[in-house]
Amino acid sequence: MAHSAIVLCGGLSSRMGRPKALLPWRGRTLVEHVVATLRTVVDDVVVVTSSELDLPRLDAVVVRDREPKLGPLSGLRDGLAAASNDLAFATATDAPFLSAGFVRTMLGFGRAAAPVVEGFVQPLSAVYPRALTTTADALIAAGRMRLLHLLEAADFRSVAADELPEVESTRNLNTPDEYLGAVRRDDPGARAQVELFGLMRTTSGAATIDVDAGTLGEILDRVQSDFPMLRLRAAGEVAKNILVSLNGQAFVRDASLPVGAGDCILLMDAAVGG
Amino acid sequence: MKTFAGFHGRYWRFDLGTGTGAYIPLDEAVLRRFLGGVGLGAWLLHRESPAGVDPLAPEAALVFAFSPLVGTPLTTSAKFAVVAKSPLTGMISDSLSSSHFAIHGKRMGVDAIVLVGACAQPSVLVDGALRPTDLWGRSSEEACAALAPYGTVAAIGVAGEHLVRYATISNDGRHAGRGGLGAVMGAKKLKAIVVRGEVRTELSDAPAVLAIAKDLSKRSFGPATAKYRELGTVGNLLAFNRLAALPTRNFQSGTFDQAAALSAEQLAPTRAKAKRSCASCTIGCEHIYAFGDAKSVRVEYENVFALGPLCGIGDPDAVLAASKRCDDLGLDTISAGGTIAFAMECAERGLIAGPRFGDAAGLMALLEDIAHRRGLGALLAEGSRRAAEAIGSGSIDFAPQVKGMELPGYEPRALQTMALGFAVGTRGADHNRSGAYELDFSDTVDRLKGSPEAARLAAGTEDRAALMDALILCKFLRGVFTDLYAESAAMLRAVTGWDVTAAELVATSARIVALKKAFNIREGWTPASDTLPKRFLSEGLPDGASKGALIPRERLQDMVRAYNRARGWTDDGWLPDTVYEELAL
Ligand code: SF4
DSSP states (O other), X not given: OOOEEEEEOOSOOTTTSSOGXXXXXXXXXXXXXXXXXXXXXXXXXXXXXXXXXXXXXXSSEEEEOSOGGGOHHXXXXXXXXXXXXXXXXXXXXXOTTOOHHHHHHHHHTOSSEEEEETTEEOTTEEEXXXXXXXXXXXXXXXXXXOHHHHHHHTTOEEEEGGGSSOGGGGOOOOSHHHHHHHHHHHOTTOEEEEEEOXXXXXXXXXXXXXXXXXXXXXXXXXXXHHSTTOOOEETTEEOTTEEEEETTSSBOOOTTOEEOTTOEEEEEESOOOO | OOOOSSOOSEEEEEETTTTEEEEEEOOHHHHHHHOSHHHXXXXXXXXXXXXXXXXTSTTSOEEEEOOTTTXXXXXXXXXXXXXXXXXXXXXXXXXXXXXXXXXXXXXXXXXXXXXXXXXXXXXXXXXXXXXXXXOTTSOHHHHHXXXXXXXXXXEXXXXXXXXOTTXXXXXXXXXXXXXXXXXXXXXXXXXEEEEOOOBOOOOTTHHHHHHHHXXXXXXXXXXXXXXXXXXXXXXXXXXXXHTTOSOBTTTTXXXXXXXXXXXXXXHHHHHEEEEEOOTTOSSOOEEEEEETTTEEEEEOHHHHHHHTGXXXXXXXXXXXXXXXXXXXXXXXXXXXXXXXXXXXXXXXXXXXXXXXXXXXHHHHHHHHHHHHTOTHHHHHTTOHHHHHHHHOTTGGGGOOEXXXXXXXXXXXXXXXXXXXXXXXXXXXXXXXXXXXXXHHTSSSSOTTSOOHXXXXXXXXXXXXXXXXXXXXXXXGGGGGOSSHHHHHHHHHHXXXXXXXXXXXXXXXXXXXXXXXXXXXXXXXXXXXXXXXXXHHHHOOOOSGGGTTOOOOHHHHHHHHHHHXXXXXXXXXXXXXXXXXXXXXX
């Protein structure tokens, strides 16, 4: 029987400091990784995202969360509405350890189903019938925003951890520590790159430096200790005289920002006028 | 009797047609409301330039405006503004230049010099009188050297004589670069103006000025200016390239494959010869590089970008030689590079015959031809907008200009808040009157997705620039201030004796921006002027870290509207009556 999958990546990623969907994971972004895993099991994947997020090209249908402020229930509803099959596995984008076997097992129950891990129902590693779209609408209208209400309305099968392979699949990443811990465990040799421009390059003599994945602050501290002539940090913050770009995209200043394998940190002089 | 210090309270108006000059008093209220530099200059232009005048007609006014801080020990204060109606844009052009001309010009006992009329024959203005000159046809540098015994000189080169619409005025090795002020002077058949004098303005509280000056100098040695001191502005190039913000081959790309060869990181170790600075400057951002056969030139990011990547040229010797040639001929490097890059793209598309991207010899030959208005150079001397109108075939869509002025080295699609700054700028595409790129280089806005919020913040950067340009202080100092308005108020209080506050200066800055806008409206500005070439609205950047970026027309319109609202203007950008009343023109 054909199935669908839904990936929710509309969350704010506020504790992570950068969009979780775009965190590097095994050589690509986390959302690409999750979509690719799902595609080995299901026929169609729907990615629900917010309008602010620029996702890479995906092997999936991408829909915009119509009411992102309402939380995951609204995103799930929009995902179900766009799914092609009657049954869909739904996951958040920050599930780096999601396995095909886990998804297959969950979908094998053939009905609404959710794992219970350490006593907690995991509604973002769960199976939802597409027919729940109208129920979701009704719950939203009634202000009952928890995904659990939707599962309960479908009289879901609760699945114990010992019935499932790779329960790790339910693990999500909410903080830089959780992400970096996962990166280090997954690939103990994970490296990021630092590129130096302008004065930092001429005074240090270095153009690019390989560093261990870590928070931005940890990485700057390491570069600073290898090249003491640089001034990258001031009072625990990123020094005012430098600009930091993550992968040539956003400029960042949050020292707790996680920098993963394959990320590139550009360090530029802050005085850009001319 | 004058009750305030820092100003002379008068300007000198000289009629080049009759050869007579007069001192005209300046009200304290005007000086306090518009300060000096671009503020005073724009006010004088309103007053002295007849509405609708041809910028190259004798009646057009050419204003040299000094400022309250000129002559004080405050670092970077030796600056002046040159203001006129631009022959390139038909709008206001307010360019800054630096050094001894500011100091000695102000010592003539005036806050500004206004030139009107035109000489009957090529002349120089020395000690308040016109003299016929045989310097016509010589470089500005030669003219400055020849007249140096009489004082400090500002002169035009051959390009100004030939009314190239982006000709410069040069003094002390610096240039009032943008908008074709050299053509205005050339149209007046004035090769040079020489200033000298002994009249100093008093300071209201000299010890306080000295204390502020000491502190400011100290701070000017700190990390906020290190890049300018150690590397110069060309330090931008490689980083811009990495962000795909380096305009390349007439803005067809944001990355240049030979960028490294032109970068300060690579050039400085082998070519840096010397460092220089403007008078009264403790920063010293001028970096002199060697090129060719024992020659040398001051390198700036804008020169290298415009004559290098923009024209597809990666040979540093060729780029530095072209930069030096622009200085000698009196050509604005940005507009020269932009117009030639535009012509190169036209040639590649088969619209005209001419050199193509990467042709360094062709670039050098065109610079000569432009300055002398020969062959294709005669057309390109008109700037890219007029050239595109003549060439047709939709070439206006990729003429790299706003209001007729060529864009500086900030790719708008990769720096979208700056794009807004370009679109609304009163003197056309310009990175000195709007500092909006600072927002793009920050975690405040998304540089690849301009927004109304970013547009509102961009207005603030324009205000701060207007204040610095009126005081005048060098913008390379801006990073050392924690509160520009409060610290500027303290300086002005000590210099002038006025009880000026930070809040007053916030209002003053916005007033100066509105004053320039009012001039443009008088000269025919319409809301349609505040836009960008179609290329930026419809073609995504092809590669690099800004790949795919473009500025949809609606996004730009939303930003322009948000900017106008932030200024308290109409959504379209017209000035409401209240603003005119406040300007009290
Ligand atoms: S920083 Fe550079 S441009 Fe500014 S005043 Fe000093 S030398 Fe002149």
